[in-house]
Amino acid sequence: xxxxxxxxxRYVTIHVDEVEYEVFYLRNGQGQPLVCQHAAGSHNHxxxxxxxxxxxxxxxxxxxxxxxxxxxxDPPANRNWWESEYRLTAxxxxxxxxxxxxxxxxxxxxxxxxxxxxNLALQLARYHADRFRAVLPIGAMHHSxxxxxxxxxxxxxxxxxAIPAAMWDSLSPxxxxxxxxxxxxxxxxxxxxxxxxxxxxSVDHDxxxxxxxxxxxxCPVVLMSGSYDYLAPPEAVEAYARKIPGSVFIELDGxxxxxxxxxxxxxxxxxxxxxxxxxxxxxxxxx
Amino acid sequence: MQTSEWAxxxxxxxxxxxxxxxxxRGFTCSYLLDMGSSRALVEMVDGRVHRITxxxxxxxxYDFALRACAATWRDMAQTVPAPGCQGIFAASATxxxxxxxxxxxxxxNLGGITRQIExxxxxxxxx
Numbered sequence: 001x002x003x004x005x006x007x008x009x010r011y012v013t014i015h016v017d018e019v020e021y022e023v024f025y026l027r028n029g030q031g032q033p034l035v036c037q038h039a040a041g042s043h044n045h046x047x048x049x050x051x052x053x054x055x056x057x058x059x060x061x062x063x064x065x066x067x068x069x070x071x072x073x074d075p076p077a078n079r080n081w082w083e084s085e086y087r088l089t090a091x092x093x094x095x096x097x098x099x100x101x102x103x104x105x106x107x108x109x110x111x112x113x114x115x116x117x118x119n120l121a122l123q124l125a126r127y128h129a130d131r132f133r134a135v136l137p138i139g140a141m142h143h144s145x146x147x148x149x150x151x152x153x154x155x156x157x158x159x160x161x162a163i164p165a166a167m168w169d170s171l172s173p174x175x176x177x178x179x180x181x182x183x184x185x186x187x188x189x190x191x192x193x194x195x196x197x198x199x200x201x202s203v204d205h206d207x208x209x210x211x212x213x214x215x216x217x218x219c220p221v222v223l224m225s226g227s228y229d230y231l232a233p234p235e236a237v238e239a240y241a242r243k244i245p246g247s248v249f250i251e252l253d254g255x256x257x258x259x260x261x262x263x264x265x266x267x268x269x270x271x272x273x274x275x276x277x278x279x280x281x282x283x284x285x286x287x
Numbered sequence: 288m289q290t291s292e293w294a295x296x297x298x299x300x301x302x303x304x305x306x307x308x309x310x311x312r313g314f315t316c317s318y319l320l321d322m323g324s325s326r327a328l329v330e331m332v333d334g335r336v337h338r339i340t341x342x343x344x345x346x347x348x349y350d351f352a353l354r355a356c357a358a359t360w361r362d363m364a365q366t367v368p369a370p371g372c373q374g375i376f377a378a379s380a381t382x383x384x385x386x387x388x389x390x391x392x393x394x395x396n397l398g399g400i401t402r403q404i405e406x407x408x409x410x411x412x413x414x
Contacts, residue, residue, distance in 0.1 A: 151390060151391065151394055154391055154394075156391035156392075156395065157390075157391045157394035157395050158394070158395040161395065161397070161398055162394035162395055162397050164398070165394075165397035165398040165400075165401055166376065166394070166397060168374065168398075168401055169373060169374030169375065169376040169377045169401070170376075170377070171373075172373070173367050173368060173373050174367065227370045228370045228371075228373060228377075230370075230371055230376070230377040230380040230381055231380075233381075256373075
């Protein structure tokens with residue numbers, strides 16, 4: 001008898017600033033939607049274990065999409081995308097998520113993202129708080145300068161091999177090697193998009209002057225950072241979290257920058273804790 | 288362990304390592320490990336250690352150098368390193384690791400280099 005995973009993949013067509021995308025997503029569960037964004041240069045398999053976690057999917061409708069240019073979501077369907085440089089902006093990235101949620105008729109989903117997806121979660125909390133029940137940024141910074149570098153697309157550097165290898169250092173040595181190798185495998189598949197992703201990550205994303213304007217009463221923010229995450233170190237995340245009134249910070253002991261992908265069994269208890277925080281804050285808000 | 292003795296053990300560990308072997312084709316470069324009190328010049332050809340020169344002289348050339356104090360290397364060589372010491376980029380962000388030279392050469396060989404740095408957890412460090 002063949003074993004089938006519970007998650008099912010589909011495509012949905014969306015339009016963002018008149019650009020047409022056929023977006024691939026994996027989905028499993030019921031109840032409160034939980035929308036998940038992968039890291040730069042990767043795809044939605046980073047969320048594969050969450051999608052199969054029955055304790056969560058019996059209460060949460062888990063949806064992990066591939067951003068355009070990543071995984072099975074192709075570049076624009078109605079543009080000669082090969083004639084221009086891919087460069088992801090904060091505005092386009094946010095609109096992509098909003099149009100995707102519109103297409104699936106999701107009412108106030110929880111949004112979680114990792115690394116540059118976590119940075120996006122902070123942007124959404126700042127500029128579209130009314131659209132989300134909460135955001136869960138993982139390995140996120142309010143500002144991540146220095147990573148939009150030519151080396152990521154230099155033929156001298158062999159980006160398809162260099163980018164995954166560079167990711168390795170951000171992971172925890174406690175995490176299973178098999179899962180860390182999968183992180184690298186996924187990153188090698190999206191290497192062509194990585195440089196364009198870092199434009200958002202390192203250049204266009206800058207919330208240093210906006211942290212105090214994030215309204216956690218409208219959209220609770222629960223930040224998570226692994227103790228081995230040198231890109232979003234716990235002490236740095238905790239420091240900027242203090243500038244977001246009402247935000248909650250959870251340190252992920254023994255985990256790295258991509259915890260849901262590198263060691264889901266260790267990560268899930270923190271995720272459950274974060275979801276409990278959201279439930280509690282939602283009850284308070286409703287009362 | 289003297290640097291010359293360490294060089295032999297490091298070369299043996301690298302040449303039999305399954306990860307370096309599996310991805311070694313094209314892993315050709317030269318780099319300096321500057322560990323404060325000791326230094327070694329490693330030359331790789333197609334995934335195998337061609338030569339290791341202990342304490343190279345000032346006129347020796349190489350593609351790039353990895354420089355940090357002895358304490359940083361010692362912490363990186365722990366069986367399970369502490370946060371910030373799990374690799375050269377982590378150590379450059381949190382400790383005194385400096386990456387100098389032709390970065391493109393480092394990056395295109397990064398998988399192999401990263402694995403070799405982790406072999407220090409098995410082999411240990413020269414004194």
